[in-house]
Amino acid sequence: MKYFTIGIVAAGAVIMITNIVRYINFLRTTHDVLSSGSPRDRFRKYLALVLLVFFLIGYIGIAVISKPDMLMAQILFWGSVFVMIVLTLMFGLLETAKKNSIDIAEVLVGVIDARDPNLNGHSLHVQAITMLFYEYLPNAIKKDINPVSLEYAALMHDVGKLGVPESILNKPDKLDESEWEVMRAHPKVGVKILHPLKNFASISDWILYHHERADGNGYYHVKMDEIPLAARIIAIADTYSAITMKRAYKEACTHEEAIKIIKEVAGTQLDKDLVDIFLTIPKNELENCRPEKVEIDHSE
Numbered sequence: 001m002k003y004f005t006i007g008i009v010a011a012g013a014v015i016m017i018t019n020i021v022r023y024i025n026f027l028r029t030t031h032d033v034l035s036s037g038s039p040r041d042r043f044r045k046y047l048a049l050v051l052l053v054f055f056l057i058g059y060i061g062i063a064v065i066s067k068p069d070m071l072m073a074q075i076l077f078w079g080s081v082f083v084m085i086v087l088t089l090m091f092g093l094l095e096t097a098k099k100n101s102i103d104i105a106e107v108l109v110g111v112i113d114a115r116d117p118n119l120n121g122h123s124l125h126v127q128a129i130t131m132l133f134y135e136y137l138p139n140a141i142k143k144d145i146n147p148v149s150l151e152y153a154a155l156m157h158d159v160g161k162l163g164v165p166e167s168i169l170n171k172p173d174k175l176d177e178s179e180w181e182v183m184r185a186h187p188k189v190g191v192k193i194l195h196p197l198k199n200f201a202s203i204s205d206w207i208l209y210h211h212e213r214a215d216g217n218g219y220y221h222v223k224m225d226e227i228p229l230a231a232r233i234i235a236i237a238d239t240y241s242a243i244t245m246k247r248a249y250k251e252a253c254t255h256e257e258a259i260k261i262i263k264e265v266a267g268t269q270l271d272k273d274l275v276d277i278f279l280t281i282p283k284n285e286l287e288n289c290r291p292e293k294v295e296i297d298h299s300e
Contacts (some may be wrong), residue, residue, distance in 0.1 A: 005073045012077035013059040019083050020052050026091060029146075052083070098148060102155070109155055112162055121291030122241055123158055128289035129237035130154035136281050137233075145230055153206040154234050160190025160207075184219045187211060206230040210238060215268045224271070232271040236262070236278050239270060240286065255283050 027045055059076055109123045131151055134142065161169060164186055168179050175183060187208045194200045194207070209231040212218030218227075243261055246252040253261070259279065266275040 005070050008070075008073040008077045009059060009062060012073075012080040013056060015077075015080040015084055016052070016056045016059055019080065019087055020049070020056060022087055022091075023049055023052060026087075055079075055083075102151065105152065105155055109159065112159060122245060123155055125241040125245060125289060125291050126157060126234065126237045127151060127155040129240055129286065130234055132281060132285055132289055133233055133237055133278060136277055138277070141229070145233075149203050150206075150230055150233070152200070153203040153210075153230055154237060156190065156194065156200075157207050157210050157234055157238065158186065158190070159193055160186035160188065162193060163189035184211075187219065203230070206234065210234045213269045214271055227271075232274055236270050236274055239265070240278075244290075255287060 027049065059080070062072065062076065106124060106127075110121075112123070131147070131154070134145070134147055134150060137145075164182055168175065168182055171179070187210065191204045191208050194204065205228050209218075209220070209222055209227050212220060212222040212227045212231065212235070214224045214227075214232075216223050239262060240258050243253045243258040244255065262270065262275055262278070266272040
């Protein structure tokens with residue numbers, strides 16, 4: 001009976017170790033625009049980790065130092081099971097909240113895009129291409145970019161066009177310099193629109209600089225090494241989408257034509273190293289990102 005009791009306590013300790021590992025992984029992967037929270041929230045998250053470790057030390061102490069009876073062993077065991085269930089429910093609810101949030105954001109952005117027949121579906125297209133591109137990035141690059149934050153930045157990259165008059169958005173002719181000045185301001189307007197959402201501060205530069213160029217001749221003349229990596233990724237997705245989607249003033253280009261143009265501007269407009277990775281994505285996968293075919297996986 002003694003060894004059976006110790007075995008139950010040990011099993012509880014193993015479950016608690018698993019709980020701690022899962023929770024640490026949760027902390028490691030939730031630094032995104034939805035989960036990062038306020039400083040107080042982050043303090044509570046790490047306090048919970050301390051309590052879990054303290055609980056584990058209690059298991060080990062009871063198993064090694066004291067002589068637990070069957071009742072105490074079962075309390076400890078089922079306590080660890082209870083923590084496992086709570087963590088599982090919490091992780092599941094968070095993933096559901098993320099999915100619902102981005103679904104709502106997609107609808108809102110779709111309404112924004114609908115103001116301009118030239119943009120209708122563009123933001124969703126860029127979002128889908130960006131997340132496909134993310135899957136092809138080397139792990140060394142992936143680790144520096146949170147996929148949830150990247151998806152939101154790609155989806156919201158043109159939200160600032162809410163501040164651009166429809167007369168400019170829908171103009172079939174070439175924009176004059178004053179109109180271009182208004183158009184070039186849309187990334188700043190987008191950041192201003194998202195400013196009340198404090199968690200979005202971490203991706204504001206990704207949205208602000210998505211029109212910057214590798215040669216420094218972008219909207220705000222930001223140098224290559226100052227352009228956030230995520231903004232450079234979105235810029236490639238945005239370029240591919242702009243080339244391959246039909247506009248009132250031009251027909252849609254083919255995949256082959258888009259790739260040719262992207263190769264030509266690699267190193268001047270776009271990050272050449274990232275373009276090289278983008279070119280490894282199969283044609284059919286990129287074409288499946290077209291708005292009428294977009295079905296985005298929110299499992300990240």
